[in-house]
Amino acid sequence: MKLRTRVCKKHSIKNSEAPEEDSRKSTNYPLSCVDWSSNEDIYFVSDDHQIFKWSDVSRDSVEVAKLPDDFVPTDLHWLLLGGRSSGGGKGSDTLLISSNDGRFVILNKSARVERSISAHGAAISSGRWSPDGAGLLTAGEDGVIKIWSRSGMLRSTVVQNEEAIRCARWAPNSTSIVFCQGGHISIKPLAANSKLIRWRAHDGLVLSLSWSTQSNIIASGGEDFRFKIWDAQGANLFTSAAEEYAITSVAFNPEKDYLLVGTFNLLKLCHSNGWSYNSARFTTPSVGSFFSLSWSADGTQVACGTSTGQLIVAYAIEQQLISRNLKATSKSRKSIALKDIATGTQDVLDFPQRVVNFGLGYGHLVVATTHQVHIYNEKYINTPIIIDGRNDTRVIEVSKKYFMILDASSIWVYTYTGRLHLNPRYPGSQAQIPLLTWRSLSLGLDVLAIRDNSDPTLLHLFDLIPGASRQYDPHSLRAKQQLAEIAACRAGTAEDQFVAFIDANRELFVSETRNLSGERTDEIYKIGTQLIAIMWASETNILVGVHDSCYSIWYCPGEGAADPTIIALTTITLDTAEFGKHITIESFEDAVVTFRCAGALLPVNVNMYCEVLHRALLEGQWQQALKICRMGQHASLWATLAAVATRKHQLQISEEAYSAALQIDKVSYLQHLKTLTPSSAEQMAENSLMLGRMLEAETILLHGKKIEQAVGLSLRMHNWRRALEIAQKHKADHPDLMPRVIQERRKYLKALQREEWDPLYLPHVIKEEADNTSE
Template sequence: MKFKIYQTKEPKSREAIAAIGWCNNEEIYNCSDDHQLYKWTTTNRDCMQVAKLPDDFSPTDLHWLLPKGATATASGGTGGKGSDTLLICSADGRFIILNKSARVERNVAAHSSTIVSGRWSPDGAGLLTAGEDGIIKIWSRSGMLRSTVVQHEGQIRCARWAPNASAIAYCQGPFVAVKPLAANSKLTKWRAHDGLVLCIAWSNNTDTIASGGEDCRYKIWDTQGANIYTSVSDDYAITSLDFSPDGELLAVGGFNMLKLCHYSGWSHSINRFNQEVVGSLFNITWSSDGTQVTAGTSTGIIIFGHIIERELRNRNLKAVTSGRKTIILHDIVARTKDTLDFAERIIKWELGYGHLVVATTHQVHIFNENYINTPIIIDGRMEIKIIILGKKNFLLVDNTSIWIYTYTGRLHLNPRFPASQSQILHLNHRCISLGLDTLAVRDHSDQSVIHVFDLLPGATRQDDAYTIHSKSPLVEIAVCRFGNPDDQYLVFIDVNRDLFITCVQGGPDFIIHKIGTQVCTVMWSSDTNILVGLHDSCYSVWYCPGEACTDPTLIALTTFTFDTTEFGKNITLESFEGANVSLRSSGAIFTISVKTYCVILHKLFADNAWERALKLCRLVQNQVLWATLAAMASKRNQLDISKEAFSAALQIDKVNYLSYIKDLEPTSAEQMAENSIMNGRTQEAEIILLHNKKIPEAILFCLRMHRWSRALEIAQKNETDVDLVLKERKKYLFALGREEHDPHFLKLL
């Protein structure tokens, strides 16, 4: 992956260009000390003068207010791509706000010295200005002062909003600081570089901060100041950097240098302008679709760049972009190559499940690997931000809504939840997940809530989603991509990096189980219900997370952790296909394998081939395989197979319990209830007994589970065995040496 670079042949300005920004994906505005405001088009790089600024106004920064979302048009597309409000800051401490017609709406004297940064907030409700006087102020959209959030003696070089507008990051001398805007919040400040920090950027989705300084290095930090990555020293100072809107890429600029990096810091490619001196790059900015960058230079030249040679792989297919409108699709096995040309610029594209889905400026193209020359085209879909492919459907996210399509081009679902339209711009790959028959979306306003939609035809949850509530805010969710409709599981990671799992068919009362700690990210296999997760210096594989989650012993038996120090730092998950997991570290791809027999075992489960699964385990004689078979067989009431599997896995207590269950009358309420208890579904066991009028058995069950209040409630309601409940309660308290404290029992004493 690299930038294809273009630059203006003759600079319009002989002064340095520090004020430059995108109005939309096709237009760029810039101004410099010649007091002229120019508009450039990216297609042919033509330039036209838009307005003349006052002679005493020397621009230092420029930022367009991007629209919150485009309005739907009659054709189903979106309109209103451009911005209509422009903020320009000056060297004399003023800022002006211009409308689309370049008329000055506000002219505000904000600082006593040069304004180095002026930025609209992500929600568009206000703006910040940071000056060399050491002051950062927040203003309303109309230019009225709201507050002064930072006031120091030292000069501030750069300031940026947090993605949710709840904090401001700024650099001052060799330090980087994060100032939360909440009342009585504490400032976080750390020494970032050996020299002055010249530029910073805050990623939208990964919640990391990048900084570049006079020590010729750029660094990646978390919001608490912990260093994630430090680059090697360049020849010259790092003068500008910026994260792409989706947070996946980082552009870094210096003297005669533009570098394309992964968000974790390592470099994809580097462009050096050695033949012609362009000077230092200032104010690198990405277009809103994340495919193009622009930057002004110290010599008055404007740099344009778009990404080419972006590569995706899936099984036997490899797709590479060779230009703005061209993708080359390789079949590695058949050794064939197809060139796909598009009439419009490519924005987003994904490869998987035998399909290539490409979003251009106004269309979505669906290619089947078997019929590559006859794509299905969906018109009217604009500003596509996210594409996620599933086995049956694929998902699109634009500026207005979420869309679920089949691979035949039919709109399957347009899911909505409370305040969903206002949260679309905050969606990313970590907070939305498409499974086999399920869609899960994390709520942005309350990040401890997940909305779950059922994608099966005619399902009630298509229009009225279930909600899952976590105790802590969540950072990542993932729905499994394989299995039967009854075997769909959702995992999520909270801010404490704990990993939880629940069955998405268990609503509305979802039972949540904790299966891991200190987990950074997870990924489900595309072919099985096997889960892989990354920790700081190791990775874990859960071979049976859904069925084993109710029993900590089974989770321990079916989970393996391996060291990753040999791969290096900053590891990311690329793909999980079949038995192969692809990891990427510092640009290099490593492939690791999970146990192949477990992959085969999951496929046998899906086909209900229990005898073949049992023969496989007898052949291999592996404890992980036996434990996986035991968990699966227990859930599906295969008692004989479950008993043999637990015996081979040396779980003697469960073998004895299964023997007790088998001695009960087959298919009786008691046996079904005991089997539910075996699988951790205690509420289901109680319901089975009560539904079959097994009142004494239900009371005894509650006593076994120490659910004393519930046992008393059932006994009083049915006017039976109340004395038994009181007697057992008394024996329980006597054994513990405690006094009665439950008000329901105190009334009966």
């Protein structure tokens, strides 16, 4: 990937303080106030007090307003109402400009000053709207940070000391503020009674900060010639090599994992892990230090203000996606090269509008321009299907049957024929759309998973099967901790759909999107710890995850999730010391996992026998699956076959597989299952119970109207409350169940030599004692 830059305007202005006879000379003021008002328009202002707008359409700049002569701007930030930064609010867009005399002004879209407020006793170094659009912060050289309402009313003073604040930025969720003083960086949570986090970050002054909306990490640049990356607790994740000059600006891309770093005459495009994609050096003419970097809302362009007063616009090219035999590379702002690696043929696709995003997979290329979506089939590359009216596409995700688009207004799921399949909505979804990222969404084979932004512990699951009720009534799954990353499986059958997620504690969980009977399920199983990233295979239900210094492959994460023994047998963990640090998962297609480390692609093969076994199981070829296991003779193969066969009620095959995996207890249990009536509710429930799926077993018995057996199951599991609940619910048809539950509870307490303590059982004990007394 490379940066292509263009110097848009030499900002030469007249020095108003020069003597009259020298007024014909022009000087260059530093350009430190630059921001996008839309994806085509840039506003910038310098010490000449004039606000200019540069248009990408006309390629020229015009003056739109003039500030007072005593107002010297230090920062500029647009609040784009109705766009990403505002949380979907209504109203006209608003511009915030701060000055070196402690004032800030709020202007409307037509550049008319609505409020002018004296906020600080010294220069304001940062003035920033919050990501949710509810307010703004001002940080000054008087060591004070204040939070204001959107209309300019003071809400609170969150930081107050004597050391000057050089830069301040909001957290992506608007609940914290990061700021720098001297060589230190501090994070101030806005919650009541929360403690300030402060650490020594650079050897010299910290000059710039940026907080990523994608990865929740912080970048800093300092006078020690280095840029560094930190997590939200202040732990160092990356430290760059020393550059030739101080790092004057850093900026994370709002939509992708890119970090742009600016220093003297140099722009560097990096991955959010720190390694560099490409550098753009400016020598003739010299542009000086980059004081301001501002990405456009769609993340495709960046505006840069320099110390010599130049406005530079850059955009990333040679972005590359690879899927099997296809490789798509962006050649310019309006063209993409699609190459078939197998045949060596290449087609250059030109578009009438600027390319905003593109996705590749399953034999299709989906390209989003500013107002259209183009769908290419690799077999019919010259006849794309075009969808009109899709503006500002932020995320494209492709799956086997559908592809998903997240734009500025909603989420859309299309078939590859261009037909709209689903426009999912859930409570509060419209307000959350601008704050969603690609980490909040996952498109599976037949399910769409969306993390709720207002409650990050909540996951909404939409059915994509035509006619399914959950297309417009999603099933909500609640985790114990906030969700950091989600992934819906991309293969399987309609009954074998799973979703995996990593929570805030970096623990990995798996849940079914529906069980074999098609019912909703809320069961969540933990299968891993200390995970950074996960990805499902493209054609099988195999999962790969990256830890700090190793990676793991789960060959049976779905069917075996409820059984720790099966998970242990089917999980392989390998060291990544030879790869290096900061590994990410690029793709997982067929049996090849591709990792990326420091820019290099590192393909790794998973167990080929497991890949072939999964494909055989998807097609129901049980005898073929047995042959594969006998040929491979590996415990993970047999355990995978055993878990899938048990779930599908293939008891004979399951018994052989468990026996080969040396699971003798399960073999004995299977022999007991064979004594039950084949395919009966009792046998199917016991089968589910063996896999550890107690809720599924109970559901099978209740649907089969086996009430006595359902109560007996709860009693066997010592689930006393559930046993009492079922008995009370069905006491009209089964009056003997209540006495049985009470009697079993009494035996249990007698064995423990304890009195009754459960408030649900106490009324029954009191009633029984009263009856005995009356007799």
